[in-house]
Amino acid sequence: MISLYDTSDNISNLEENEKKGVSAFRFIIMSIQFLIFGSLLLFFFGAGTYMILSYTMFIDYPNNCYIKVDKDILKGNRETVFKALTSIKNNDSQAYTDICKYVDTISEASCLLGESKSGKLHPIATDGCYIRGTKTIFIKPDSSNTDNAVSLRKEQILKYSVMSKEYWSNSANQ
Structure with a gap:
């Protein structure tokens, strides 16, 4: 039974849910950062490889x-x-x-x-x-x-x- 005066269990559940929400938010942010960094790294690696190959090869x-x-x-x-x-x-x-x-x-x-x-x-x-x-x-x-x-x-x-x-x-x- 839920009492209006006894909120100790509800507060602890609320704190756990907030922690889960924060950790999920951090996970999403870190995933986005990883994707951006990986995409930039792949782009610069590809551009560098293309520049080196286009110096020694005719590429069309x-x-x-x-x-x-x-x-x-x-x-x-x-x-x-x-x-x-x-x-x-x-x-x-x-x-x-x-x-x-x-x-x-x-x-x-x-x-x-x-x-x-x-x-x-x-x-x-x-x-x-x-x-x-x-x-x-x-x-x-x-x-x-x-x-x-x-x-x-x-x-x-x-x-x-x-x-x-x-x-x-x-x-x-x-």
């Missing part, structure tokens, strides 16, 4: 195109390769689709020819090459940053991507 998410660009440290210029790929993307969509499908690496390095007897490798005087069975294009390193260099890179990429497409389109090679 909408077209599902990811091409690694290896740069010759002394004689190469990665930016001209990026500009050439962007130019191909804007001007020739079919060639760009083929490049994204059949090329995964563009390397600024001299092409090498191996001797069959000694196994020594010798550089070849050419503008680039494609090694059958890979999806890698090698183009001659060029440190210039002119429009002429970009158009030359564009021609090289188109030329060797066609070779890669021809190899991988053959049903016996898949």
